[in-house]
Amino acid sequence: MRMRSLATVVTGALALSAFAVPAAHADGGPTITDVVVNGGAEIALGPTAAKTFKVSVTAQDDSGIGEMDLHVILPGYLYHRADRGLTCTAKSATTSTCTGSWTIDSSNLYDNAPADDPWYIGATVYGKDADVLFADRSATFTVRRLAKLTVNAAPEPVMKNAKLSVTGKLTLANWETHKNAGYSGRSVKLQFRKKGSSTYSTVKTVTSGSGGALKTTVTATADGYWRWTFAGNSSTSTAKATGDYVDVR
Incomplete structure (x- = not known):
């Protein structure tokens, strides 16, 4: 695989077909309870095509969720954060959901290896009481040819x-x-x-x-x-x- 910055492959904030891996933090700290990627739909790209989709991460903390930071990670490439920002909504006093969107452009890919490797959603979740959860593989997804x-x-x-x-x-x-x-x-x-x-x-x-x-x-x-x-x-x-x-x- 040719090494290229993911910033040239993925722009904006991204979402995908994925399963959530709830991440735990001790003593009532933040936990990720759900990750929804592209509404569960398949993500596939033509030879020269750009596709934009969303990801939503739901997390909870005893003190409430202060903020989140989301990234897209492809092993062998650099990671890219949601540079359009996230929209976060409090579902309750302890639970919030943050949503963003990314665009993947296959015109900036130079081999087919990204279809063979798993992609990940990385999340950093901050509780209002200053507890922090780092989950670099909070969900996985596939971008297909x-x-x-x-x-x-x-x-x-x-x-x-x-x-x-x-x-x-x-x-x-x-x-x-x-x-x-x-x-x-x-x-x-x-x-x-x-x-x-x-x-x-x-x-x-x-x-x-x-x-x-x-x-x-x-x-x-x-x-x-x-x-x-x-x-x-x-x-x-x-x-x-x-x-x-x-x-x-």
Whole structure:
């Protein structure tokens, strides 16, 4: 991984899909009770894209919460604090929630390693009685490379019970070249939604070929929509193609 200041990668205040790790402090000092990152939603970036999201940290102390300081930390990079400031709200005499937002810009990334490493929310919580809690890993989250899918079903229209060829391509963002690249060797599901239905059903699973190419043959039995779906993995986002409608005659 190339060493770069996180200040060039992340700006503002940031939030992410994460789990909270309550941090304890002895003798009634501050504790972190909850961390909510990006509303629990996946964070994925294209080859040249910026995304802004929020993080909220809830903490409590017997004397009340005086203030908080939040950082985004990526191992191997420097950390960056919320330079737009935080909005803090007292929930009770002892509990407060502070919220901020950051922007991650993949144009400033020069390799794909940040999708393989965990990112962290670091928090410093100050009680009104001068007790302090330092939690450099109060939550963890992942920033994934954005995957995309295309689909084409042919011929259109097609005779009932005739063979239908469904093709497409699976790609993912490459933060080193700042372009999309074919994603081969991955399991991708072909799904069908009958006209008038709101539900897709999986028909078969295929493996993406060279350059992320997808191709299979099915029997056309009814009007409806065909699409490819990819479940994603630890470093790559989920993806769904827009359904391609086929008229069966």
